[in-house]
Amino acid sequence: xxxERCVVAHERGVLAERADPxxxxxxxxxxxxxxVVLQLPAKTFAxxxxxxxxxxxxxxxxxxxxxxxxxAPPRDSVAALVRLANAPPEPTRAAGAPLPATLYVDADxxxxxxxxxxRPADAQRLLFKRWCVLTLVVDADAGSLDAYVHGQLALSxxxxxxxxxxxxxxxxxFCGDKLAHARGAGCxxxxxxxxxxxxxxxxxxxxxxxxxxxxxxxxxxxxQALVRARAVRRRQKAADELAALxxxxxxxxxxxxxxxxDDEEEEDDDED
Numbered sequence: 001x002x003x004e005r006c007v008v009a010h011e012r013g014v015l016a017e018r019a020d021p022x023x024x025x026x027x028x029x030x031x032x033x034x035x036v037v038l039q040l041p042a043k044t045f046a047x048x049x050x051x052x053x054x055x056x057x058x059x060x061x062x063x064x065x066x067x068x069x070x071x072a073p074p075r076d077s078v079a080a081l082v083r084l085a086n087a088p089p090e091p092t093r094a095a096g097a098p099l100p101a102t103l104y105v106d107a108d109x110x111x112x113x114x115x116x117x118x119r120p121a122d123a124q125r126l127l128f129k130r131w132c133v134l135t136l137v138v139d140a141d142a143g144s145l146d147a148y149v150h151g152q153l154a155l156s157x158x159x160x161x162x163x164x165x166x167x168x169x170x171x172x173x174f175c176g177d178k179l180a181h182a183r184g185a186g187c188x189x190x191x192x193x194x195x196x197x198x199x200x201x202x203x204x205x206x207x208x209x210x211x212x213x214x215x216x217x218x219x220x221x222x223x224q225a226l227v228r229a230r231a232v233r234r235r236q237k238a239a240d241e242l243a244a245l246x247x248x249x250x251x252x253x254x255x256x257x258x259x260x261x262d263d264e265e266e267e268d269d270d271e272d
Contacts (some may be wrong), residue, residue, distance in 0.1 A: 012211060014212040027068075027188035035175030036187050037237040040167075047194055057166040064133065064191040064205055065173065066213060069105070070184035072128045078115045079183050082136065085164045098171040100177070102164065103147060103155075111147050111155040121169070124152035131188070131213055133206040137197050140165035150210070158232030167192075188213065 023269040024085045029084040030036045045056040063082075080101035104112040109125035126132050126149055140162040147155040171192070189209060195206070 009211070012041050012059070013091055021190070027066075027186045028099065030174050030185050032071075032184040033199050034184075036173045036185075037175070038168055038171045038187075038190055040171060040175070043168075044192055045169075055168055057160070057191075058194060059166055060138070060194070060196055061137065061167055062137045062193045062195065062197045062202075063167070064135045064170065064193075064202075064209065065073070065187075066131055066188040066209055067127045067134055067173070068131045068186045068188075069126065070186075072107045073105070073183055078112060078177055081105050081111070081134075084138070084167050085135075100164070102145070102258075111146070111149070113155065113157045121188065124149040124154040126154075133198070133209045134254060135202050137202065138165050138167070139196060148202045148206070151206035154171050195205070202246060205262075214247070 017253075028036050038140075045058065066081075067081075069079070077258060078210060080103075082101060082103040083099060084102045085099065102113075104115055106112060106125055108119070108120060110119050110123065111126070112119070126134070133150050135151070136146070137146045138144070143158060143162055143165070145155075145157045145160060146153065171190065173187055189212070191205070191209075254256040
């Protein structure tokens with residue numbers, strides 16, 4: 001018997017293989033020292049209020065991106081992750097000076113709002129050399145920003161400058177401040193929603209992104225196959241022990257031992 005979720009996952013895997021026979025996700029690659037700047041389509045700002053002057057911007061939105069960081073920044077240093085604002089908030093900023101990033105990541109994968117910000121103790125963190133689903137829920141009018149990794153809250157900030165949270169036509173990834181901080185990364189999928197998301201919607205969106213990523217889907221299928229193989233092995237082990245017993249030997253002790261083995265292996269499965 002095969003569950004419905006397994007059938008759906010298999011169908012998605014087949015479609016993903018047809019789209020990309022290599023089995024690896026197609027993504028934008030940023031070499032060390034480079035960044036990725038995505039230009040948002042005009043329809044993204046259809047419902048946005050028109051400013052008195054300048055290009056339209058979003059003030060209440062959510063951004064989800066699948067990213068993979070190739071290397072961690074040096075210890076006691078940070079790397080720029082996302083930059084929302086494309087104009088200097090301070091009128092006194094020198095021309096040509098690098099713009100600050102909105103979000104940074106340190107050597108441990110912790111998300112920070114500033115290079116010198118305190119490291120959060122208990123928070124979801126990014127994993128290097130692995131695809132991660134990063135979601136930003138931004139309310140510039142309230143000066144708040146919430147960052148999620150795989151649907152789990154990693155950073156929450158309030159009292160920020162609204163000018164630094166406005167999203168214009170360009171979304172910059174892996175850049176901000178000194179571009180040399182960029183350590184090489186990839187971006188596969190970016191979703192921009194013109195509304196705020198709650199925690200449950202963020203978790204559902206992260207799960208949908210993970211399901212559509214060929215590398216993540218392949219790993220899930222391997223885990224499912226491993227779990228099924230262990231169940232088959234347990235049943236085969238019990239059958240072999242029963243077949244090895246003499247014809248007139250009692251089977252109560254063997255069944256109990258087999259049950260104990262099953263319980264122990266089930267505990268191992270739960271830990272895995």
